[in-house]
Amino acid sequence: MPRLTLRWKLLLFAVAIAVLPILVAAQTMIRIGQDELKSSANEQLLGVATELTREINDMFERSWLGPLLLIRNALDDERLGVEEKISLLTLGLSAIPDIAALQITLAEADLPLLVTKDDITQRLTNAGLEPLAVLRVAPAAIQAAAEAGDIVAPEVTHVAETDDWLATIVLPLNNPLAGQGAILSARVDLRRLSEIIAGNPFARTGTITLVDDQGRQVLHADRADLHRYPIVAEALSLLSSTSRSLGVEPYARPDGQVMLGAYAFPRPFRWTVLVERPERDAYLAVAKMTSSLLWWGMVGLAVAVLGAVVLSFLISRPILEIDRVATEVGRGNLSVRVVRGVHLKDEIGDLARRMNEMIVGLAERLKLERFVSGGTMAAIRLSRDGAIELGGTRRRATMLFCDIRGYTAFAEQHEAALVVEVLNFYFQHLAGLVQEYQGDIDKFVGDEILAVFTGEEAEHRAVACALAMQAKMAQLSANRPEWNLSIGIGINSGEVIMGAMGSAARMDYTVLGDAVNLAARLCGVAGRGQTLVSNATFEALGESLGAELTARPLTLELKGKRAPTLAYDVAQRATTALEAGGGTASG
Structure with missing residues (x-):
């Protein structure tokens, strides 16, 4: 059987497309377009959920936990006296913006040592609350951390009178303080995190909700119960298991509104980041595309046969050139470049330019490996997404x-x-x-x-x-x-x-x-x-x-x-x- 070249295959394919019934061609193109647009909408939702989850993880690890670990390490330093360590708490409280209170609990002391920030203390006092009673960490959380011997998942509470959300982080000290076992704990004001969620650009066209492991809304005054949402129920089942995979799917709310949602799970909290958008808005472009494709399909049928020969030559020549260059690269020749098709303003031109960029990148990487350590190259290879x-x-x-x-x-x-x-x-x-x-x-x-x-x-x-x-x-x-x-x-x-x-x-x-x-x-x-x-x-x-x-x-x-x-x-x-x-x- 004679071998058909790429040029002949393209020519026969173009002619076949020209003679296919217009409805079949249009239906295929519409289905492909719908899938692509739906995929794009899903990726947007999933991207927003992932981005917010990453921001929560970064805020916890870098803005809260990192400084608290530095304070704990300083408290563990036996060279510091009690007065210096108390001063360290005050300085640490003023240096960490989101920390509302720092507390040291001694094993044999009746009351813990508590240092609070003036702004939240004033808010609680104005609301008729006792600041120390609100900001003091419960003995149960202290006991759980002492038994675990390590950092436990933050507990989040809501102060309804001031609409403040506080997260509790407990860190057991490694060395005794004043001859007694000690626990360092912090109350973190989640106001800045709430502002980041509300200020996300997606919030203008969709809905961003944080849901706890009980199915209730977090960082929102009304604490709505969302466990009846199908997507929330699915996320809660994953949250209670060891699986923390991302998810995106359409579903119907109890009021009948069809939504498209995605969820992700931040590491520090037992939360679900839920990102939603009405399915009608997400797929609005699909309906517009359908009518447009029908009209352009008729035009394409008229010009397909006339342009089949020209198209086959225009496409095949740069593709054959790219194939030749790829073969040379496979043989180890990194000096070769794609010449034909590079200046085209279409996907083939993009492919030709990216092929050249890839070859340059491979050559640069081979040279770069000589300038960096083996540990650096190993870290790059093992990093997620190359970051x-x-x-x-x-x-x-x-x-x-x-x-x-x-x-x-x-x-x-x-x-x-x-x-x-x-x-x-x-x-x-x-x-x-x-x-x-x-x-x-x-x-x-x-x-x-x-x-x-x-x-x-x-x-x-x-x-x-x-x-x-x-x-x-x-x-x-x-x-x-x-x-x-x-x-x-x-x-x-x-x-x-x-x-x-x-x-x-x-x-x-x-x-x-x-x-x-x-x-x-x-x-x-x-x-x-x-x-x-x-x-x-x-x-x-x-x-x-x-x-x-x-x-x-x-x-x-x-x-x-x-x-x-x-x-x-x-x-x-x-x-x-x-x-x-x-x-x-x-x-």
Whole structure:
């Protein structure tokens, strides 16, 4: 059977379309248009629900919980006295806009310590209420948090007299306060959250409702009972289960009005974000499109046959070009580009331009991978929707700082081009060793390398890598003694914060923490050819040093450390006399 080219297929398809009965063609186009418009309406509702859920999650985690965790950590600091901690509550209350009251409950105290904001206290007083009685967290919530030993889901209450909605966040303290177990709790004013919901642009054409796990309206004065709405009943069934999937569907209200709704679930609260719009308004464009398609279908029938040949050539040529370019890209040729069809002002032109943009993006990504750490690329691959959020996680890691000694003097005595060439020459060899020992280069800072080792035997691999780097550097320097360059290395292990730091516009995926600082300090005092290993790393090595290595204990005075720091000068036994030196060197 002879193979039909794309051009002939397009020609035959265009002719077939031209001779099909107009009603069948119009019906098909109308159905497709209806589906697309309905899908668009559904996506809009779902998008609004998702966006509001994300805003609630962000407000809880960043505006409320994050600052409260900082306050709790400060209260856990045994270096602060009781008066300082009470002052901390007052300062924290004034610094967090939405917090109405902060409370510390001691295990053996009759009454908790409560600090309140003046504005909500005045509102409650004007309404004839006792502010302390309203803002004080109930003992039951305190007891639930104490039994859980962690943060529990916020409880939301409504003060009908002032129409205030308050959320309760309870955080058990890790350390005793005044010799007693203590609980930090906060009453959060949800007024700003209510304004965000009311100010959403969708609220002008639809309805946005927050529903609690009892089916009642939240952040609304009348607290309407909506559990009879079919979509609310379905959302409540999901809310009570482990499933928190999104949903969108048409349904009829008890009054008979047909609505199109979507729902989503914010993480902190046992709420459902319900977004609704009358189905008639959502699908109004479908009716208009139907009449329009019928008229244009008649016009299309008249011109389809005449334009079939022209259309087949116009479409097939750029598509065949795109197919050729895609084949070349599949073979690894990223220098090829789509030329034909790029200037067309239609979908094929868009496809041709996007194909070129994709090729450029692939080439740039291959180049970009050389400028970022492996941890950064792993975070990008594992991120949802390709978006990396600021923040980090605690992980145990081993940090290796390597600094070239004598580099500053070398840079002052030679031309800039040679300085850069020499630096890259050494970095190429040293970076290869980091990769060989399964480490990840976090960054290059001047003539210094920061490498991070994680996973099993991270300490062993880091020390082995450091000794290999010293050996390689000695070998390279022996061939170029006139450069007078060597390296000093500092290694430390411990818990660090690993994640994206910076701003939404410019961030750096790196490691932070005192363990990182200690490794940098050890590198700063390491002499030429010297590898200083912290006590934490040395203890993790155990008996694995072996007879071919030496470890000389040192007591060092490090910048920023109050007490002397115990470290070990680790070296190959055969080269200890030659390479292990004391004293401080700088690059």
